[in-house]
Amino acid sequence: MSQAAQTHGAQLRIPATYLRGGTSKGVFFRLDDLPEAARVPGEARDRLLLRVIGSPDPYGKQIDGMGGATSSTSKTVILSQSERPDHDVDYLFGQVAIDKAFVDWSGNCGNLSAAVGPFAVANGLVDPARIPDNGVAEVRIWQANIGKTIVCRVPITNGRVQESGDFELDGVTFPAAEVPVAFKDPADGEGAIFPTGNPVDDLEVPIEVVEGGVLKATLINAGIPTIFINAADIGYAGTELQEAINGDPAALARFETIRAHGAVKMGLIADLSEAANRQHTPKVAFVAPPADYLASSGKAVKAEEIDLLVRALSMGKLHHAMMGTAAVAIAAAAAIEGTLVNRAAGGGQPNAVTFGHPSGTLRVGAEASLEDGRWVIDQAVMSRSARVLMEGWVRVPADTL
Known part of the structure; x- marks a missing residue:
């Protein structure tokens, strides 16, 4: 041998x-x-x-x-x-x-x-x-x-x-x-959909990330902890495909900085240095009102077919479509008046929205209610295969x- x-x-x-x-x-x-x-x-x-x-x-x-x-x-x-x-x-x-x-x-x-x-x-x-x-x-x-x-x-x-x-x-x-999938009571913890208690927060970030050092952000725990920001506030249209973000190391570094500061504000980590060992959560996503664009497959997505645009990052890169848990967060935030997602979708209290992502569109539904001064999501529903x-x-x- x-x-x-x-x-x-x-x-x-x-x-x-x-x-x-x-x-x-x-x-x-x-x-x-x-x-x-x-x-x-x-x-x-x-x-x-x-x-x-x-x-x-x-x-x-x-x-x-x-x-x-x-x-x-x-x-x-x-x-x-x-x-x-x-x-x-x-x-x-x-x-x-x-x-x-x-x-x-x-x-x-x-x-x-x-x-x-x-x-x-x-x-x-x-x-x-x-x-x-x-x-x-x-x-x-x-x-x-x-x-x-x-x-x-x-x-x-x-x-x-x-x-x-x-x-x-x-x-x-x-x-x-x-395969329809229902996420029951998707808020993290005991219904704490907004860890800060606010549908929109001023998120402080280094001035190298954004002029003035403050970003409007919706910080939500539903499906998965997610930080939503406005695409326009960071110089994007919301129609970007993967190569526009993933081929730009400076952009990826900015998003990681935003993610780390958001994680601290959400109470997920105590110090910025801990973000590197919590890569999966929170997610960071940027939203915009509807617009025409070509999906990564070449399919034309028309503004009238969607309620808003969303692009999300996972593990440090722009996702090719949309994470299912982030879709739950989108559905929950869209259903609650005043969030950045809700505003991008035109306001009101929709129980379902169709959003545009890099690969096309996705419809998700959620129903929100205000109980004893806090928002509650009974379930969020979407179809997959x-x-x-x-x-x-x-x-x-x-x-x-």
Whole structure:
């Protein structure tokens, strides 16, 4: 036996499924299928998921892993049958950094939430008595990162998940079956939609970021903590595509500075230096009134087809479409009079809006009510789709754990 064979063990072989959910992709695991050391939170779990995805990668490509070198494709999910009353499955999401040895557990992925329901049905995590032969299975999900309930309505044909269909989602090339997703009581904490108590705040930032050092901002906890600012206030039109932002290092640095200062004002971190270790949250997005533009696919988006424009950054880069959790934040903010999102959408109290993003448009709905002086969102709803791309085993070197 060679010295190399003696020194290096065989690769670990772990059951896994690679799924698309909405405009994201991720590697899904059943908790019980993970190596024992990775079944509990901690360094062993993080090391395993980093190696599965191919991070940290100083080249920024994730060539030696399952990641796709974007925030939308550097994702992992761990699922288990739920012991909580009235829930079917517990869902834990890990956003894997691309160039750092870091897994962010601070928030949810709204897009992959649409794939959790189908995976749970197909992998025996839902009571068979609750799955019709034909119709819709309502899968009740406990989102463990944020402690919230999500309900997926999964289409079933002949007792199996129906994945093919004619539902089209901008940002996804091919049509598939529609999966409506409801995010119940999406506000972070005990209904604290606005951590400062205000629909609009003066966010202080360095004068290098914006002249005068102050930005109007809506800071909201719904779906995921999000900082909304006006596109015009930072020199944008709201019609920008990825290359306009991601190809400009100075712009990315400005957005990261805004994100860090917003995180402090929202109470998510105590000091600016902590922002680097909380990359997944909060998100930062900029909004504008409707305007015509060409989406990244070349599709013409007309101003009259949308209520507002939104562009959002995730993990330091402009997202190619829209994060599902940020769409929940958009729906919630649009429904509350006076927020920057609401103003960009023309005011009032709409229970649904259609917004333009780099890949096209998306319709989201939410209903807001004022109870005892605070805003409450019962649920936010949107339609996504999901599809299994590959299933079997993922392999990582034995010395990963």
